[in-house]
Amino acid sequence: AQTVTQSQPEMSVQEAETVTLSCTYDTSESDYYLFWYKQPPSRQMILVIRQEAYKQQNATENRFSVNFQKAAKSFSLKISDSQLGDAAMYFCAYRSLFQGGSEKLVFGKGMKLTVNP
Amino acid sequence: DGGITQSPKYLFRKEGQNVTLSCEQNLNHDAMYWYRQDPGQGLRLIYYSQIVNDFQKGDIAEGYSVSREKKESFPLTVTSAQKNPTAFYLCASCRTGTGVRGYTFGSGTRLTVV
Numbered sequence: 001a002q003t004v005t006q007s008q009p010e011m012s013v014q015e016a017e018t019v020t021l022s023c024t025y026d027t028s029e030s031d032y033y034l035f036w037y038k039q040p041p042s043r044q045m046i047l048v049i050r051q052e053a054y055k056q057q058n059a060t061e062n063r064f065s066v067n068f069q070k071a072a073k074s075f076s077l078k079i080s081d082s083q084l085g086d087a088a089m090y091f092c093a094y095r096s097l098f099q100g101g102s103e104k105l106v107f108g109k110g111m112k113l114t115v116n117p
Numbered sequence: 118d119g120g121i122t123q124s125p126k127y128l129f130r131k132e133g134q135n136v137t138l139s140c141e142q143n144l145n146h147d148a149m150y151w152y153r154q155d156p157g158q159g160l161r162l163i164y165y166s167q168i169v170n171d172f173q174k175g176d177i178a179e180g181y182s183v184s185r186e187k188k189e190s191f192p193l194t195v196t197s198a199q200k201n202p203t204a205f206y207l208c209a210s211c212r213t214g215t216g217v218r219g220y221t222f223g224s225g226t227r228l229t230v231v
């Protein structure tokens with residue numbers, strides 16, 4: 001079974017600075033998808049960024065980018081120019097590519113990001 | 118606009134009662150999921166369904182039951198057998214098939230045992 005580990009339960013960053021959130025995962029599969037979700041105080045889950053494991057190029061979405069290291073099974077999220085609205089819980093998630101599989105997402109335990117003005 | 122609607126937003130249950138959480142989607146998604154969220158635990162999968170009239174247990178299915186009679190609806194019943202039901206419950210859906218897709222989530226139901 002796949003597992004996702006977010007080793008840092010909390011982090012803080014100064015507004016306008018850059019922060020990196022770490023995530024590692026364990027799998028025996030060669031193809032899969034990885035995601036970062038954001039959960040603000042409203043508790044609505046928001047998809048931040050996604051990565052296909054067979055793509056070597058790291059995904060980027062505006063101020064959000066990932067560092068995907070497949071051999072190391074690492075999937076970190078970098079937030080540039082941090083804004084107060086980035087304060088939230090962040091969850092790393094894994095999904096199998098296997099056709100006919102459950103397509104269920106496996107989540108890490110999350111990390112609380114605080115942005116200081 | 119398409120989306121997932123969970124109701125109610127807050128729910129209170131007395132000890133020994135069964136309660137049902139509603140989840141409805143109009144996204145024409147085949148797959149639907151129920152997750153439970155506790156502080157420090159992340160999201161844990163309760164049940165999921167990929168087609169109508171079929172569903173599978175997730176990692177923490179004990180004390181819960183579901184049905185999938187319609188594509189749009191996937192209600193979750195928290196039974197009296199669930200020993201610690203106080204939690205935040207999230208419903209999600211996604212299309213099945215090829216391509217990288219995330220889930221679409223509902224806004225959640227906070228269940229409290231009183």
